[in-house]
Amino acid sequence: MITSYKLRNPLIEQRADPWIYKHTDGFYYFTASVPEYDRLEIRRSETIEGLTSAEPVVVWRKYDTGPMSANIWAPEIHYVQGKWYIYFAAAKTTETVEGLFDHxxxxxxxxxxxxxEGEWIEKGQLKTDWESFSLDATSFEHNGTQYLVWAQRDPEIPGNSNLYIAAMSNPWTIIGPQVMLTKPEYDWEVIGFLVNEGAAVIKKNGKIFISYSASATDHHYCMGLLSASETADLLDPASWTKSPVPVFQTSEENGQYGPGHNSFTVAEDGVTDLLVFHARSYKEIVGDPLYDPNRHTRVQVLEWNADGTPNFGVPLPDTKEE
Structure with a gap:
């Protein structure tokens, strides 16, 4: 493990919901929400810091009208069974504000x-049990089964979104049952909005951990954690333990506000785990936080506790220019 690993932060400015994936070809692949919410970009580099200056390539743009014509959010790039996949959320252009947020x-x-360089083909909508607000799909493999974890509003449960898991028959299709893992219930999950979203998965020390984000996207935004044994039935809600306190949150002292919507990757040594997330460097926001563009991508080392659980620590201060 790297004992001293420092990165320039923010790593990439005005890129929220960051996703960094290190592939077997040695490259890091990066995608995130852009401030205009109108396109999907990918960039790659052989180093984490190289992503800062890597040229982004637009691989898809929103439609002028219809189901994928507004608020393109939170893309993730995955490599499954020899092909690349991008999961993302999109709304539709309507005359009502509600339609713009019906993802x-x-x-x-x-x-x-x-x-x-390749051609990206639309595989369509990723269907779930309900036609309701849904977003932030992520996918992982465990013991030969591919799983999807995502956020969705259950029409029968008050709030904005809960987290669900299901097995997959292919990278764009889930198979039943669809199981709820967590819903907003603690005080820190219900500030501004009742939200559990932005899941990311890391497997280590005989356990599977799912981080997620909660509350409104201002300085109240923070992260929670679910954990299960690697031998457990992942489709059984009883297999999962939920932290009663946030594991990563605003640091007034370090000037980092609303950290969340994270992903995990590994450093160039192939051993050191890294936490990728967005945060703002100021607290007060004019207007809707979703339209403030300064959620910047940041990366720092993810530590581990003696009991094998992740220690997220606190978001580090912005790097000062020498």
Missing amino acids: RMFVLECDAENPL
């Missing part, structure tokens, strides 16, 4: 070796 999940596929 569904969608999937793109690319079979090229380099996803920045």
Whole structure:
């Protein structure tokens, strides 16, 4: 493990919901929400810091009208069974504000070796048990089964979104049952909005951990954690333990506000785990936080406790220019 690993932060400015994936080709692949919410970009580099200056390639743009025409949010790039997939959320252009935030999940596929050069094919909407607000799909494999974890509003449960898990028959199709893992219930999960969203998965020390984000996207935004044994039935809600306190949150002292919507990757040594997240460097926001563009991508080392659980620590201060 790297004992001293420092990165320039923010790593990439005005990129929220950051996702960094290190592939077997040695490259890091990065995608995130852009401030305009109108396109999907990918960039790649052989180093984490190289992503800062790597040229972004637009692989898909929103439609002028219809189901994928507004608020393109939180893309993730995955490599599953020899092909590339991007999961993202999109709303539709309507005459009502509600329509702009009535998101569904969608999937793109690319079979090229380099996803920045290949053609991306729309695989359509990722259907779940309900036609309701849904977003932030992520996917992981465990013991030969591919799983999807995502956020969705249950029409029968008050609030904005809960977290669900299901097995997959292919990278764009879930198979039953659809199981709820967590809903907003603690004080820190219900500030501004009742939200559990932005799940990310890391497997280590005989356990599977799912981090997620909660509350409104201002300085109240923070992260929670679910954990299960690697031998447990992941589709049984009883297999999962939920932290009663946030594991990562605003640091007034370090000038980092609303950290969340994270992903995990590994450092260049292939051993040191890294936490990727967005945060703002100021607390007060004019207007709707979703339209403030300064949620910047940041990366720092993820530590581990003696009991094998992740220690997220606190968001580190911005790097000062020498």
